[in-house]
Amino acid sequence: MVYIVGVGLTPVGNHWSKSLRHLAVEASVKALEDYGKDVDYVVVSNMLSGVINGQENLGSYVVSHLGKIGTPAIKVEAAGASGAAASVVAQGLISSGAAEKVLVVGVEKMTDYTSLEDTTSALSTAIDSEYEGFPGGTLDAMHALVMREYMKKYGVNREDFSYFPLLMHKNAVDTPHAQLRFKLKPESYMRSPMIAEPITLLDLAPVSDGAAAIVLSKEPDGPNGNAEILSVGHATDTIAIYRRESLTEMPAIRAAFSEALERANIERGSIDLYNIHDYSSVLGYITTEELGLAERGKAPELFKNGGADRDGPTPVNPEGGLKARGNPVGATGVYQIAEAFLQVTGRAKGAQVEGAKTALTLSAGGLASNVIIHLIRGV
Amino acid sequence: MRADRKVGIVGWGVYVPQWRIRSEELARGWGRDWKRYAAGIMVEEKSVPGLDEDTFTIAYEASVNALRRARIDPSKLRAVYVGTESKPYAVKTTATMLIEALGAGGEDRLTTGADYEFACKAGTEAMQSIIGLIGSGMIDYGLAVGADTAQGAPGDALEYTASAGGAAYILGPAEESIAIIEASLSHVTDTPDFWRRQHERYPAHTRAFTGEPAYFKHIMTAAKKLMGLIGTTPDDYDYAIFHQPNGKFPLRVGTRLGFTPDKIKPGLITPYIGNTYSGSALVGLAAVLDQAKPGQKILVVSFGSGAGSDAFHIEVNDKIEEVRDLAPKVMDYVNRKRYVDYTTYARYRRMIRMLHDFSAY
Amino acid sequence: MWAYWQSVPAHWREIPARYRLEGGECQDCRYRMIPREDICPKCGSRNIKPINLPRKGKVVNYTVIWNAPRGYEYYTPYVIAIIELEDGTRLTAQLTDVEPSDVKEGMEVEMVLRKTRVSGESGLIAYSYKFRPLIK
Numbered sequence: 001m002v003y004i005v006g007v008g009l010t011p012v013g014n015h016w017s018k019s020l021r022h023l024a025v026e027a028s029v030k031a032l033e034d035y036g037k038d039v040d041y042v043v044v045s046n047m048l049s050g051v052i053n054g055q056e057n058l059g060s061y062v063v064s065h066l067g068k069i070g071t072p073a074i075k076v077e078a079a080g081a082s083g084a085a086a087s088v089v090a091q092g093l094i095s096s097g098a099a100e101k102v103l104v105v106g107v108e109k110m111t112d113y114t115s116l117e118d119t120t121s122a123l124s125t126a127i128d129s130e131y132e133g134f135p136g137g138t139l140d141a142m143h144a145l146v147m148r149e150y151m152k153k154y155g156v157n158r159e160d161f162s163y164f165p166l167l168m169h170k171n172a173v174d175t176p177h178a179q180l181r182f183k184l185k186p187e188s189y190m191r192s193p194m195i196a197e198p199i200t201l202l203d204l205a206p207v208s209d210g211a212a213a214i215v216l217s218k219e220p221d222g223p224n225g226n227a228e229i230l231s232v233g234h235a236t237d238t239i240a241i242y243r244r245e246s247l248t249e250m251p252a253i254r255a256a257f258s259e260a261l262e263r264a265n266i267e268r269g270s271i272d273l274y275n276i277h278d279y280s281s282v283l284g285y286i287t288t289e290e291l292g293l294a295e296r297g298k299a300p301e302l303f304k305n306g307g308a309d310r311d312g313p314t315p316v317n318p319e320g321g322l323k324a325r326g327n328p329v330g331a332t333g334v335y336q337i338a339e340a341f342l343q344v345t346g347r348a349k350g351a352q353v354e355g356a357k358t359a360l361t362l363s364a365g366g367l368a369s370n371v372i373i374h375l376i377r378g379v
Numbered sequence: 380m381r382a383d384r385k386v387g388i389v390g391w392g393v394y395v396p397q398w399r400i401r402s403e404e405l406a407r408g409w410g411r412d413w414k415r416y417a418a419g420i421m422v423e424e425k426s427v428p429g430l431d432e433d434t435f436t437i438a439y440e441a442s443v444n445a446l447r448r449a450r451i452d453p454s455k456l457r458a459v460y461v462g463t464e465s466k467p468y469a470v471k472t473t474a475t476m477l478i479e480a481l482g483a484g485g486e487d488r489l490t491t492g493a494d495y496e497f498a499c500k501a502g503t504e505a506m507q508s509i510i511g512l513i514g515s516g517m518i519d520y521g522l523a524v525g526a527d528t529a530q531g532a533p534g535d536a537l538e539y540t541a542s543a544g545g546a547a548y549i550l551g552p553a554e555e556s557i558a559i560i561e562a563s564l565s566h567v568t569d570t571p572d573f574w575r576r577q578h579e580r581y582p583a584h585t586r587a588f589t590g591e592p593a594y595f596k597h598i599m600t601a602a603k604k605l606m607g608l609i610g611t612t613p614d615d616y617d618y619a620i621f622h623q624p625n626g627k628f629p630l631r632v633g634t635r636l637g638f639t640p641d642k643i644k645p646g647l648i649t650p651y652i653g654n655t656y657s658g659s660a661l662v663g664l665a666a667v668l669d670q671a672k673p674g675q676k677i678l679v680v681s682f683g684s685g686a687g688s689d690a691f692h693i694e695v696n697d698k699i700e701e702v703r704d705l706a707p708k709v710m711d712y713v714n715r716k717r718y719v720d721y722t723t724y725a726r727y728r729r730m731i732r733m734l735h736d737f738s739a740y
Numbered sequence: 741m742w743a744y745w746q747s748v749p750a751h752w753r754e755i756p757a758r759y760r761l762e763g764g765e766c767q768d769c770r771y772r773m774i775p776r777e778d779i780c781p782k783c784g785s786r787n788i789k790p791i792n793l794p795r796k797g798k799v800v801n802y803t804v805i806w807n808a809p810r811g812y813e814y815y816t817p818y819v820i821a822i823i824e825l826e827d828g829t830r831l832t833a834q835l836t837d838v839e840p841s842d843v844k845e846g847m848e849v850e851m852v853l854r855k856t857r858v859s860g861e862s863g864l865i866a867y868s869y870k871f872r873p874l875i876k
Contacts, residue, residue, distance in 0.1 A: 051742070116807060117807075117809060117813050118810050121742075121743035121809040121811075130750075130775065131774070131775060131832060134754075135832055135833050135868065136808070136812045136818060136820055136834045138807070138808070138809050140805075140807060144803035145803055145820075145822060148802070193806070195807045196804065197803050197804040238781070242822045242830045242832045397837050430815055430855075431815070431836055431870065435865075440853070468865070476867065707876050711876055717839075
C-alpha cells in the first residue's frame, strides 16, 4: 500500500524570475512542510530540461538546491506522462522496501524558449522525430490529424469542440493555482487562430512554467490529509500515429483503465471525478469516450449538456485541465495527482467536487502513446 | 569527333518547376516598361524554382524521367555527370547525391561521378565525356544532366530570362538507342563574355560583347565545322536546336547558318519558361525528341559563356515511338504553372535577408 | 535553436529511406513498413528485408501547418499528410507543389525529392521525399 501524504504546488504561469531550481524548490518545500517529516528518496519528473534549459542530471540538480545532498534521486521522463511515471517509480521504491518516504516533484520551465518555433520543436520531441518530425510534422499537427479524422467519422463540426475549452476555462476561474483564470466567450473559439488545421489556439494547452510536489509514504501518516493509491494502470501505444489502425481510438487508455479498475477492485461508478490529460480538445473528447463516460463520437454532447461539469454526474477536470490550469509538460502529471489528492481530502477549495472520495487521474505522453492512470481514494 | 563504338540516346527526361513570373511583373518590380524588354527578347514569362527545389532536385526528376524512357535498371549507369552553374554546394558534387538517389552503379556504387561547369554548355560537356566513355567501351550506360536555378541579378536585363529547369540524357550503345549521336565537335576559346567570380551571388556580363564575339561566333564555328567534317548542309536536317538565352538569338543564328525558322521553332522553349542555362539546349532537344519521327536528323549546338560550343549530329530511329510516352513531355511541364508576384519571387530566390536564416530556405 | 541543425550522420544513415523510399518487408507475414524495423511490429519476426516502396499513393488524412517547428517556418502554410502508398504502406510526409486549399482526401500523389531541412548558409542540405499531385 502506498499513500499520498503531502502536497505542494506553485501557481502555473510564466515565471520569468524563476528558473528550474526555484520552481522545484518552491513546490518541494511546500510539500515537505505539508507533510512535516523528511523523505529518503527524491524522484524528479520533467520532459524538456535538456532541450530547453540545457540541464540534465535533475536528480542531483534538485537535491543540490533543496539542501538534501546525499539523498538518492533520479529524473523520470515519459513526455506528458512524466509526472505520473515518476509516481509509478516512487511507488515501486516504496513497495520494494528501497524507500519509505519519497518526494515526487515535477518541474518544467518552458518559457526559457521565447520563440514559438523553438517551443513547437521542443514539444515535438514527443512524436517520431525522424518519420513525423523531420518531414515537417509537429505534435500539434498530429493532434490535428486525429481531430480531422474524428470530425469526419462522427460528423462533428468545429463548433462542437468549443464546449471543451469553455468548460476548462470556467473551472479554472475557481482554481487558485491555474494559469488562465478567465472565462471564454463561445465566439472566441470560432475566431481562434489556426495552428494546424483544424486545430486552433483554443484547442491547445498553453505554454507554462510550474512545479508540483507530492510525498508518498508506506503509512498514511500525513498530518493534513491522506489518500491511498488504489491502483495504477499503464499501457503504451505506437509512437507514430501513421502506424496506427485507427486515429479516433486510443486502446492504451482502455487497457490502462481496465487494468487500474481490476487492480483496485472497484466499479467505475464509484469514481467521483476524472482528471484527464487534455493536450488538445479532441484528445480530451476521445479520452472521455475511452473511459466510458460517453459513447464514441458523443463526447461533445457530454460537455455541452453539463455532464462533465464540476457539479455534474461525471466531473471532468474540475481545476480546468491542461487547457486552463496549464501544462508545464513534465510536471503536469504531478499536478494532476496533487489536484486529485486535494479533492479526495476535501481541500480543493473553489474547485472542490462535493463529496469526492475516489478520483481517477490520466496522464498521457504523446498521442496517448504512454498512458498512466491512477485511482486514488481519500483515507 | 566520332567514337569507335557507336553511341546513342537511350532515354531523355526533363523537369521544369511549376512557378512562373511574368516579364511584366519583373519589370514592375523595378519600375520599368516591360514592353521594351519582353518584345526585344521574346520571353513572356520564366520559371522560378520553389522554396524546396534546387539544381539537385531538378536533376533528379529529369533523371527519373529519363530512366522511365530508357527502361534500364539504374544500377547499369556507370557514369553520372551533372552540368550546372548553380551547384547547391560549391564543394560537394551534385552527382554524388544523384547517384545515391538513383542507385547508379549498383549496390557498390561502381560509377564515376562529377559536376561539370561551363556556363550554359555544362550539360553538353557532360554529354561529350559520356560519349567518350561509352564509345571507348569503358562503360555501357551513362547519364548526362544539364540543370540550373539560374541567378538573375536583381534589376538586371538577365533577370527577365534567368530561369530554372533541366534535362537528363541516358546514353548507351547505339543498337539500344532511340537516336544515334553520329558525330560531335567542341570549340572552346577564352572569350570573357559572362562570368561569376567565386563568392559572388550573381554573374556579371558584358552586354553586346556577349553577342557577336561570343554566342554567334562559337555557335557558327562549331556548326560549320561539324557539318563540314561530316559533309552535311542545313537542308539535311529536320531540326536545328541552339542554345537559347532568349527567343530571338536562336532564330538569328539559325537563319545565318541557313536554317529555316520551322526547323528551329520546335526546339525553342525559352519563350515559355526562360533560359534554363545548362538546361537550355538540352531542354530544346527534349522538346524535339518529344515529337521527332524515325529517320529525322537533328543538329544541336550549345553555347557556354567563357566561351565555347558543343555541336552534335543526331539521327532518330524507330525505337523512339516505343518510349516517347513513358514520361511527361516538355510541354506537360511547360503547361503546369502557377504565377507568383515579385515579392514571392524574391522570397523563393532568397533575395531577402532574413532575421534568423536557420533554414536558408 | 538546436532543432534546425541537422545531424550529418543521422541524415546520412536515413538516405536509403529519404532518397529512395526504402522501407522493410517482413519475410514471415509480408507486412511492409517505413522505416525498416529490426522487429516486425505485426508478428515480431526478426526477418525483415529492405525493399523499395512504390512511389505513388493517395492522401488519407492531412493538416495545414501554420505554426512550424524551427527550420520550417518559411514554408508555412504547408501540408503534412498521411499517405497510403499503392501497396498499402503508410507514411507521414509533406506535400509540395500544391495549394493547401486544393488538397483533398483520396488525392493521388507521387513521390518527389526535395530540400527538407537546410542547416543555414553553411550546413548540410537534407533532402528527403515529399509528395505532390501527379503530373501525368
